[in-house]
Amino acid sequence: MYEAGNRPARSRGAAWSPSRTRRGRRGAWGLGALAAALLLASVVPGDAAAAQAQPAAATRAAAARDPECIRPGNAWLNPGFYWRNVFGSRLGEGTIHESSYPNPFGGRIAPGSTFTFRWRPETTRNPVGAQYHVHRVNLASVMAVADVESVTGPGTFSGTTLSAQETPPQKLGDTVVRFRIRPGTEGRTATLSSADHSLTTRWLFANINNIWENTGSISFTVASRASLGCDSSSVLG
Incomplete structure (x- = not known):
């Protein structure tokens, strides 16, 4: 016979029962299901957004692989400027030198094609006492159909405005902007x-x-590549 002091001890109120075990398992299962649902909710929107972004990225990548398709124009714009006093005499003058290669202005260009825009303000005669000049050109119309791929030179962008400061007697160098025409812009016109x-x-x-x-x-x-007749050719003459 076992003495009372040799019996295994049981904590009060902790008597085992099958129903309590089943409730514990159901609670653990419910917590696991809730965690899985939260994890799924956090993952699915990101996956959906990524899936939606993939076609646009693929379109841009395909356009970037296409050969250049440009029918160049010969239009150019080099605006001149000057200052004058109240008597009408000139105090100074200068020119904004602008060019593009290949030059789409006056011509047509297909999506995916690139061109460079070269910009250089030059004051040829400064007004006496001038400290500096800030030159600006708003390229909003061009940037509505083209992405800026690179910018080199003294000019900087703020939104769609390219600007540079000229401090006499120093001269500015060329700012060169590389543009790539965006897909889906066929039929639109850019003006400077x-x-x-x-x-x-x-x-x-x-x-x-x-x-x-x-x-x-x-x-x-x-314009579309097909309308320019350069499905696989390079720059058109």
């Missing part, structure tokens, strides 16, 4: 005009306004 240019000159303790000597605009149209 003298009205897109602006210039602020700091003179002594005030700003003085310039006058644009010549006005005009140039444009290009985005």
